[in-house]
Amino acid sequence: MASVMISYRAVLCFYAFFGVILATWNTKDYLKREHTLVKPYSGSGMNIHLWDYVGTTMVTSNYIRLTPDRQSSQGAIWNSVPCMIKNWELHVQFKVHGQGKNLFGDGFAIWYARDKLQLGPVFGSKDYFVGMAIIADTYSNHNGPHNHQHPYVSAMINNGSLHYDHDKDGTHTELAGCTSTFRNQDHDTYLAIRYEGSLSKLKVSMDIDGKDGWKECFTVDGVRLPLGYYLGASAATGQLADNHDIISMKFYELDVPDKPGDHNKQHTGLPEADFFASPRDHVDDAKGGFMSGSSWSGLKIFFVVILVLVGIVVCGIVGYVIFNKEDPTKRKRLY
Numbered sequence: 228m229a230s231v232m233i234s235y236r237a238v239l240c241f242y243a244f245f246g247v248i249l250a251t252w253n254t255k256d257y258l259k260r261e262h263t264l265v266k267p268y269s270g271s272g273m274n275i276h277l278w279d280y281v282g283t284t285m286v287t288s289n290y291i292r293l294t295p296d297r298q299s300s301q302g303a304i305w306n307s308v309p310c311m312i313k314n315w316e317l318h319v320q321f322k323v324h325g326q327g328k329n330l331f332g333d334g335f336a337i338w339y340a341r342d343k344l345q346l347g348p349v350f351g352s353k354d355y356f357v358g359m360a361i362i363a364d365t366y367s368n369h370n371g372p373h374n375h376q377h378p379y380v381s382a383m384i385n386n387g388s389l390h391y392d393h394d395k396d397g398t399h400t401e402l403a404g405c406t407s408t409f410r411n412q413d414h415d416t417y418l419a420i421r422y423e424g425s426l427s428k429l430k431v432s433m434d435i436d437g438k439d440g441w442k443e444c445f446t447v448d449g450v451r452l453p454l455g456y457y458l459g460a461s462a463a464t465g466q467l468a469d470n471h472d473i474i475s476m477k478f479y480e481l482d483v484p485d486k487p488g489d490h491n492k493q494h495t496g497l498p499e500a501d502f503f504a505s506p507r508d509h510v511d512d513a514k515g516g517f518m519s520g521s522s523w524s525g526l527k528i529f530f531v532v533i534l535v536l537v538g539i540v541v542c543g544i545v546g547y548v549i550f551n552k553e554d555p556t557k558r559k560r561l562y
């Protein structure tokens with residue numbers, strides 16, 4: 228009888244165990260635990276499993292505060308596992324808040340970058356970075372033309388050669404961006420980064436209205452990133468300050484079918500982007516107009532110039548011949 232009871236219990240345990248596993252699989256299909264940061268953060272002491280933090284970052288039970296509402300702070304948190312997934316989506320729950328009514332800053336950035344845990348001037352992380360930054364800039368430093376409303380969310384791709392220019396709010400290095408009033412909201416605020424490496428496509432969306440729905444911020448094609456970089460979040464304050472809190476970062480692997488043909492080879496070089504939003508002389512339609520579009524190459528312009536020069540020379544020769552045919556009589560009269 229006892230053995231029957233034991234086996235009965237064993238069967239119950241077996242079902243309960245696999246029931247939990249199946250439920251986990253069903254509800255969290257593609258969630259990747261190794262790249263995900265959720266409550267409760269700390270296992271033992273102040274350590275977070277698979278995540279490292281630097282600077283002013285403070286871990287509490289409810290949020291990770293990258294910077295407090297205090298001047299001259301820099302803080303960051305980085306995943307210690309390199310990301311080897313080609314197509315992914317990252318959902319970041321964040322909260323930017325502070326006492327400043329009109330003056331606050333500077334903002335935060337979400338990273339997919341080669342070098343982690345290096346504090347610096349680009350919203351708490353290093354300049355001339357290699358990788359991708361999704362920047363949530365709360366303070367407008369730039370008062371010139373082509374200014375936009377703040378807070379402002381934008382993307383920057385860097386191969387290590389570009390400097391982030393705060394004086395211009397990064398407008399000349401951004402791929403695309405949108406205005407987003409995410410600061411000092413009473414409800415939860417979210418940012419989503421969707422990168423489809425198979426299609427070289429980047430999409431950033433915001434959920435900041437408390438209505439539980441994503442609103443597209445921008446989509447850009449021609450973004451090529453290699454595998455093996457790190458996910459992170461950083462923030463900075465300067466003269467102005469704000470609390471920059473990360474509540475969670477949930478990483479999902481996407482099931483994106485590869486394009487037919489040879490287009491979907493994994494990009495292995497440094498990060499690349501086809502298109503940069505121009506701060507000046509922005510051409511809206513690259514397909515239509517004269518001199519627009521990539522087909523108008525330097526070589527074509529060279530041949531056109533040669534043709535024009537040949538035309539001028541031919542006209543000159545023809546004109547000279549005609550002039551000389553008519554002129555002898557005129558010249559003779561002068562004698």
Ligand SMILES: [Ca+2]
Nearest residue numbers: 364366367368
């Ligand atoms: Ca700024």
